[in-house]
Amino acid sequence: QLQLEESGGGSVEVGGSLRLSCAASGYGYSISNRCMAWFRQAPGKEREGLAASSLGRGSTYYASSVKGRFTISRDNAKNTVYLQMNSLKPEDTAIFYCAALGGFNDCNPMSWGAHDAYTYWGQGTQVTVSS
Numbered sequence: 001q002l003q004l005e006e007s008g009g010g011s012v013e014v015g016g017s018l019r020l021s022c023a024a025s026g027y028g029y030s031i032s033n034r035c036m037a038w039f040r041q042a043p044g045k046e047r048e049g050l051a052a053s054s055l056g057r058g059s060t061y062y063a064s065s066v067k068g069r070f071t072i073s074r075d076n077a078k079n080t081v082y083l084q085m086n087s088l089k090p091e092d093t094a095i096f097y098c099a100a101l102g103g104f105n106d107c108n109p110m111s112w113g114a115h116d117a118y119t120y121w122g123q124g125t126q127v128t129v130s131s
Contacts (some may be wrong), residue, residue, distance in 0.1 A: 002029040004098045006118045008071045009125030012088055016129070019081040022098030022122060031100065032076035035107035038083045039115055040094035040127075043091025047097070054106050066092075068116060088129045095124040 002039040006095070008020040023063040024031045037052040051072035060072055079131070081098060102119030111117055 002026045002100055003084045004100060004120055006096065006098050006122040006125040009085060009096060009127045011128045011130060014129060014131045016088050017086045018088065018127060020085065020096055020098075020125060020127075022035070022081040022083075024081075024100065028114075030076070031074060033083060035101040035105060035112065036072075036074060036081045037074060037099045037107070037118065038070075038081075038110060039097045039099055040092075041091050041097070041124075042091075044095040045094075048094075048117045049115065051083060052107045059107070059109075061075075061107060061109065063113060064114035069079040085127070090129050090131050092127060092129050094127060095116040096127050097124045098122040
């Protein structure tokens with residue numbers, strides 16, 4: 001069983017930055033052969049796909065709401081995925097989740113942001129942006 005654990009959340013002022021980490025563990029499991037993604041969910045809203053990191057050629061995908069402000073990256077040797085968040089806004093306040101596709105599958109360019117495509121999820125980390 002692949003387990004994911006997010007860290008790095010917290011409170012920050014408008015315009016500030018945070019870097020989230022997602023550490024993967026589980027005997028025999030690696031992120032190197034999986035699509036990894038970050039989602040968020042604000043109170044009363046749907047879970048929103050923010051960014052995904054592909055294997056192979058290393059393509060990345062971003063939601064329009066975060067493109068240019070957030071950057072997803074991965075360190076396969078550390079089995080860790082990151083989300084660098086800059087120029088944070090109050091509307092970024094949410095619980096942020098890390099997710100991984102089941103099996104040895106790459107990100108689908110058309111459906112990477114669909115939460116039901118992902119098999120493994122972390123418990124989430126709270127990010128609060130105050131003005």
